[in-house]
Amino acid sequence: MSQNSTQACYFDAELTPHRSLSARGFRVLIGVVAAANLAVGIGFYWVGAWPVFGFMGLDVALLYFLFRLNYRDAQEKEVLHLTDDALTVRRISANGEETRWTLEPYWLRVEMDDPPRHDSVLVLAARERRLAVGAFLTPEERLAMAQALRRALHRQRNRHHLLPDPA
Numbered sequence: 001m002s003q004n005s006t007q008a009c010y011f012d013a014e015l016t017p018h019r020s021l022s023a024r025g026f027r028v029l030i031g032v033v034a035a036a037n038l039a040v041g042i043g044f045y046w047v048g049a050w051p052v053f054g055f056m057g058l059d060v061a062l063l064y065f066l067f068r069l070n071y072r073d074a075q076e077k078e079v080l081h082l083t084d085d086a087l088t089v090r091r092i093s094a095n096g097e098e099t100r101w102t103l104e105p106y107w108l109r110v111e112m113d114d115p116p117r118h119d120s121v122l123v124l125a126a127r128e129r130r131l132a133v134g135a136f137l138t139p140e141e142r143l144a145m146a147q148a149l150r151r152a153l154h155r156q157r158n159r160h161h162l163l164p165d166p167a
Contacts, residue, residue: 011152
């Protein structure tokens with residue numbers, strides 16, 4: 001049995017990019033755009049501008065390709081896991097490649113602008129290492145994540161004492 005399985009977990013979060021258009025919405029959007037481009041393309045074809053018809057189809061194909069690329073990128077995620085001994089950050093790219101960092105909680109600082117600006121970055125800093133996480137989150141979501149991680153670090157550092165969480 002591994003040592004991590006017996007340790008307390010103080011923080012466990014999976015961060016994923018938000019996509020507002022569902023798969024069904026995507027199909028409806030592509031259908032509407034394809035129908036509109038087909039109608040306009042047929043109009044151009046009837047007046048003798050037949051090459052425009054092909055370009056209208058290319059527009060739909062390009063839109064479809066870019067949305068599929070966007071949905072593929074939405075598969076990336078970051079997983080943060082805080083135990084007694086370490087904060088582990090796993091970043092899984094859209095193509096499935098995983099990168100892992102381990103930071104010592106004793107030295108860990110959570111840095112984030114409060115109030116957040118659009119370009120605010122959530123940084124985990126421990127000794128000489130700095131790691132930006134949650135870049136795909138909104139500024140408010142990054143701030144909420146920073147606050148939750150600070151509370152978890154407080155609980156982890158004071159696990160042997162009965163101290164309340166910081167406000």
